[in-house]
Amino acid sequence: MTGHAPDATRAPGFVRTYLWSTDHKTIGLQYMLTGMAMALIGAFAAYVFRMQAAFPGASVPLFGRVAAADYNYLVTMHGTIMIFWVAMPVLLAGFGNYLIPLMLGCDDMVFPRVNRLSYQIFFLSSVVLVASFFVPGGAFGGAWTAYPPLSANSAYSMTPFGSTLWLLAVALEFVAFLLGGINFITTTMNSRAPGMKMFDIPIIVWTIMIAAVLFMGSVGPLVAGAVMLLFDQVVGTGFYDPARGGDPVLWQHLFWFFGHPEVYVLLLPAMGIVAEVMVVFARKKLFAYRTIVYSAVATGIISFFVWAHHQFVAGIDPRMASLFSVTTLIISIPVAEMFFAYIATLYGGSIRFSTPMLWALAFVAEFLIGGVTGIFLGSAGSDIYFHDTYFVVAHFHYTFFPIAFLAAFAGITFWFPKMFGRMMNETWGKVHFWGTIIAFNICFIPLFITGTAGDHRRIFDYSMFAELATPEMQSLRILATRALLVTLAFQVVFVVNFVYSLFRGTVAEANPWKANTLEWLAPSPPPHGNFVTMPVVYRGPYEYSVPNRDEDYWPQHEPDEPADPDAPGARRPLQQPA
Amino acid sequence: MTGIPTGRLAVWWVLASEIVIFGGLLGAYIMHRIGHPEWEGQAIHTNVWAGGFNTFVLLSSSLSAVLAHQAAERGDGKSAARLLLLTAAGGATFLIVKAFEWTAEITSGFTIGSNLFWSFYYTAAGLHALHVLAGMVILLFVAATAAKNIELHRVENIGIYWHFVDIVWIFLFPLLYIAK
Structure with a gap:
């Protein structure tokens, strides 16, 4: 154990606790809350440009008439924000920072001050991005992928300052996540509780760590490209x-x-959250733990060999296109394997449909739609037709919405009692769940249909295209927009429930869900330094419903009972904590 | 757990993320270079002697970094600090030579916007120079603590980073200067 904050025992003041903290929990929550605040901007952008798509030329409430340049920057900022400033901070940095030291049974990240620097740079990047809305020419409007020559020359993009600030913000964000990622990896490698072997690490820590390695291995060329x-x-x-x-x-x-690895940088932490939630609410050992770890590693490796499936119409060599079609189809194998393992975990379990479990199950169901439609886009032949249509939009929203929202909601509702010491309201949680899920599907299924009918995704005003402006197509667009409004309205339920539970929720005990992993040993919320006494690990994280035990769970830190040393999953007591 | 000290482990991961940054840039350069044999006519204007001298300086500074590590292992912080300062002096010499070199090139009309070869030349060498500069700042910090005989494990860590900066130059020099 090295490198923890020297003041681990002393209670820090207000600024040190909330604003200038080196505590991994505070930094995690800072990331998470910043991400949720940015989600409001991203959602507002979606609201405005969907209103324009459904009712072209109409004045949008709270925004006004949408000009073509407005439409461009709103679409760009929606994509940029939702991927880089919502999914990344919430899933990777938020849950990663909060959970890794707690689940590994240590008192903080190995480099707490690097961690603080990471958040500060991330915060700066958010400020730069938001500031770019207000510079002359407005925010960058060349799509979140920033293809040149549009992005390279202000004579084309007409946003001389916006495009440079966009690039600067993205670069700063990469620096923040590189610093955070190094912390995640070194902490997981070097700072686990005594007794925690490689295959006693909870799946979410594995997936976040693999995601951090993927990010580190893939972002470099883009950093060079950004320069x-x-x-x-x-x-x-x-x-x-x-x-x-x-x-x-x-x-x-x-x-x-x-x-493309970035997709898996986000998918893997989401898969981890779902695994943790599923075992607890199915009261059953995770099926094929090692297979899941190996599949996650395989997914990560293969994800480096699929990128050109985004470029089938960019004039790449057709032989290369068939190669990348094959690798793209191959990557669905390990991902599917993980999903099958999750489904097998559910089989024969005693499932409780609490709110976190509903989100986790919905993640599996909805992501499958995203995965299956991806097959059509990974195959060069069909992609050449589907490229840049709303079919693509619907496809990646069926992957990213489950990742960034369904899994995040599963995680937030699951760990809320640990984070804030109070339970969230179950009834309102379920209202939020059903409202979001139903409306989300009504929003995006019509877009598969319009996309198949040839709806191009970057059109500001459909009334200018006679073959796309048919009443049938327009009614589908209006349906999608109305469903989006309902989806957004139901998020108010979440925000109210979140804030209300923060102050008025039932007080939570240390382990309200009767779960095994180490974070539930710490008090709710955990104090500075996390644990009252530092834990020692005796078994893997998923020993649920072990036969011949009174309790249906068996926490990692509980020593083996002397009477039954040969129980399944039991390990010899350690001689001495190392 | 791994048996590797945490600081050193972190340095290795930093290098892993740096390798792909330079890898992306140099990969792009190599692909372009293969497609543009006429860049030979541009590369001929680089100063191989200045680049060669810099290669020698940078390699020698890596030697003093290794000697500093050896001194730190002995627990001799004072001489470790002196050797680290010598290493930083090597970095400074490198940058000074580079400054003269670039001045000559720019006054001869070969600027970053001249054509794609020079764009790559200044971008790659500039990014590397930035790493040299950052390394020098860290060298001075580490030397200051090592002189007080504390945190001696940092001497090895900055050494690892410095070798990396060295190795990047070993790739840049033939690719930008020698390949004609």
């Missing part, structure tokens, strides 16, 4: 300018070499 794009914007180089010998497709390669 080149920055120079194209401000110094006058021509890296991506074909007129000067440059190559715009180079950016696509560098962007998607990161961009």
Whole structure:
């Protein structure tokens, strides 16, 4: 055990506790709350451009008439914010920071001050991004993928400041997550509780750590690419300018070499949350723990070899396209394997449909739709037709909405008692769940249909395209927009429930769900330094419903009972905590 | 758990993330270079002697970094600090030579915007120079603590980073200067 804060025993003051903290729990919550605040901006952007898509030219309440440039920057900012400023901070940095030291049974990350720096840089990046809305020319409008030459030349993008600030914000965010990722990996490698072997680590810690490695391995080329794009914007180089010998497709390669592993950087933590929630509410040992770990590793490795499936229409060599079709289809195997293991975990369990479990189950069901429709886009033949249609939009929302929201809600409702010492309201939790799930599906299923009918995704005003502006298509767009409004309205239920439970919820005990992992040993909420006495680990994290035991759970830190040393899953007591 | 000290482990992970940054940039350069044999006519204007001298300086500074590590292992913080300062001096020499080199090139009209070869030349070498500069700042910090005989394990960690900076240059020098 090394490197923990020297003041671990002393209670810090207000600023040190909430604003300038090195405590991993505070930093985790800072990330999470910043992400949730950014989600409001991202959701507002979606509301405005969907209103424009359904009712072109109408004045949108709270925004006004949407000009073409507004539409472009709203779509761009929606994508950028939801991926980089919501999914990343909430799933990876928020849950990662909060849970890793608690679940490993240590008192903090190994580099607490690096951790604080990580959040501060992330906060700065959020400020830069939000500031870009207010500069002359407005925020960047070249889509979240920022393809040159549109993004490289302000004569095309018409956002001389917005596009540079966008790039700067994204670069700062990458620095923040690299710092955080190094902390995650070194903590997991070096700072586990005595007795916790490699295969006693909870799945979510595994998945977050693999995600951090993936991020680290894939973001570098994009950092280099971003420097080149920055120079194209401000110094006058021509890296991506074909007129000067440059190559715009180079950016696509560098962007998607990161961009596709990024999908798994977000998927894996979400899968981890779902695993933790499922075992607790199925009261059953996780099925095929090691297979899940190996599948997650395999997913990570294969994710480095699929990126060009985003570029089937970019003029790449057709032989390369068939190669990338094959790798893309292959990656569905380990992911599917993880899902099958989850379903097998449910089989024969005594399932309790508490709110976190509903979110976890919905994640599996909804993500499957996203995964299956991905097959059509991974195959070059069908993708050439579907490319840049609303079919793509619907597909990745069926992957990212479950990741960024369903899994995040599962995690928040599950760990809320640990984070704040109070339970969330179950009834309102279920109202929020059903309202969100039903409305979400009504929102995006119509977009599969319009996409199949040829609806291009980057059109500001459909009334200008006679073949797309038919009454049938328009009625589907209006249906999707109305469902979006309902989805957004139901989030008010969540916010109210969250704030109300924060102050008035039933007081939670240390282990309200009767779960095994170490974070439930710490008091709710855990104090500075986490544990009253540092835990020692005696068994894996998923010993639920072990035969011949009175309780249906068996926490990792409980020593074996002397009477029954040979119980399944039991391990010899340690001689001495190392 | 791993048996590797946490600080050193973190340095290795930092390097892992750095390798892919330079890897992406140099990969892009190599692909372009293969597609543009005419860049030979540009590369001929780089100063191989200055680059060669810098290679020598940087490699020598890595030697003093290793000697500093050896001194730190002995518990001799004072000489470790002196050797780290020598390493930083090597970095400073490298940057000074580079400054003269770039000045000559820019006054001859080869700027970052001239054409794609020079764009890559200045971007890659500049990114590397930035790493040299950052390494020098850290070297000075570590030397200051090592002189007081505390935190001696940092001497090895900054050494690892410095070797990495060295190795990146070993790739840059032939790719940008020698390949004609």
